[in-house]
Amino acid sequence: MRAAPSVPTIETPRLILRGWRDADVESWVGMNAHPRVTEFLGQSFTRDAAVSRAAVIRAELERNGYGWWVVEIKDGRRFAGAIVLREVPFEAHFTPAHEIGWRLAFEHWGHGYATEGAAAVLDFAFTRLGWSEVVAFTAEVNLRSRRVMERLGMTRDLAGDFEHPAFAPGHRLCRHVLYRARSNR
Numbered sequence: 001m002r003a004a005p006s007v008p009t010i011e012t013p014r015l016i017l018r019g020w021r022d023a024d025v026e027s028w029v030g031m032n033a034h035p036r037v038t039e040f041l042g043q044s045f046t047r048d049a050a051v052s053r054a055a056v057i058r059a060e061l062e063r064n065g066y067g068w069w070v071v072e073i074k075d076g077r078r079f080a081g082a083i084v085l086r087e088v089p090f091e092a093h094f095t096p097a098h099e100i101g102w103r104l105a106f107e108h109w110g111h112g113y114a115t116e117g118a119a120a121v122l123d124f125a126f127t128r129l130g131w132s133e134v135v136a137f138t139a140e141v142n143l144r145s146r147r148v149m150e151r152l153g154m155t156r157d158l159a160g161d162f163e164h165p166a167f168a169p170g171h172r173l174c175r176h177v178l179y180r181a182r183s184n185r
Ligand SMILES: CC(C)(COP(=O)(O)OP(=O)(O)OC[C@H]1O[C@@H](n2cnc3c(N)ncnc32)[C@H](O)[C@@H]1OP(=O)(O)O)[C@@H](O)C(=O)NCCC(=O)NCCS
Pocket: 036, 037, 038, 040, 041, 101, 102, 103, 104, 105, 108, 109, 110, 111, 112, 113, 114, 115, 116, 137, 138, 139, 142, 144, 145, 147, 148, 151
């Protein structure tokens, strides 16, 4: 099945960010089964949970025109992961807000794909969606994700650290850091 025409495609030198195809679901399941990928997410995904989640986020992307895009590497047309723009789905001191996030299949780490794709998605948020600010956050200990935020030029909000409500107080992933990017339009 082809991606729904309503999903905007975002292109970078090495990547295409696009809507979902049926074949992406297996790649998504495989990505989310890798322990390095879920190390800082606070949850592991059974096959059924990953399949259901893919159906939900695919429908959201097709309905809203933003959400979890599939990241495809142009060279070989390989599934590399997914990058998301969405409303922050919980209440915190900085919400309501729009967030950006990323998840790559482990074999595609270390090539700059997350930063390259996310830079284009941020530009989409500011120029096409007209958003004035996008935040990103991650567990304080998720240094790889924090480095993506820094490579993107996002600004750490030093007063913004927060306890993520999905984790029990004191859980090793509870403490989160907050970064912000503002439109310069
Ligand atoms: C967070 C995550 C997306 C980062 O992936 P990544 O590959 O480290 O990030 P980038 O795509 O920006 O790549 C940067 C790395 O590629 C290297 N690189 C190689 N070629 C590059 C290029 N052309 N341009 C930029 N970087 C390049 C960089 O040196 C850097 O490597 P280093 O960190 O070892 O120094 C990945 O670790 C992941 O999916 N984690 C699991 C999910 C997760 O935790 N998501 C965040 C939840 S909030």
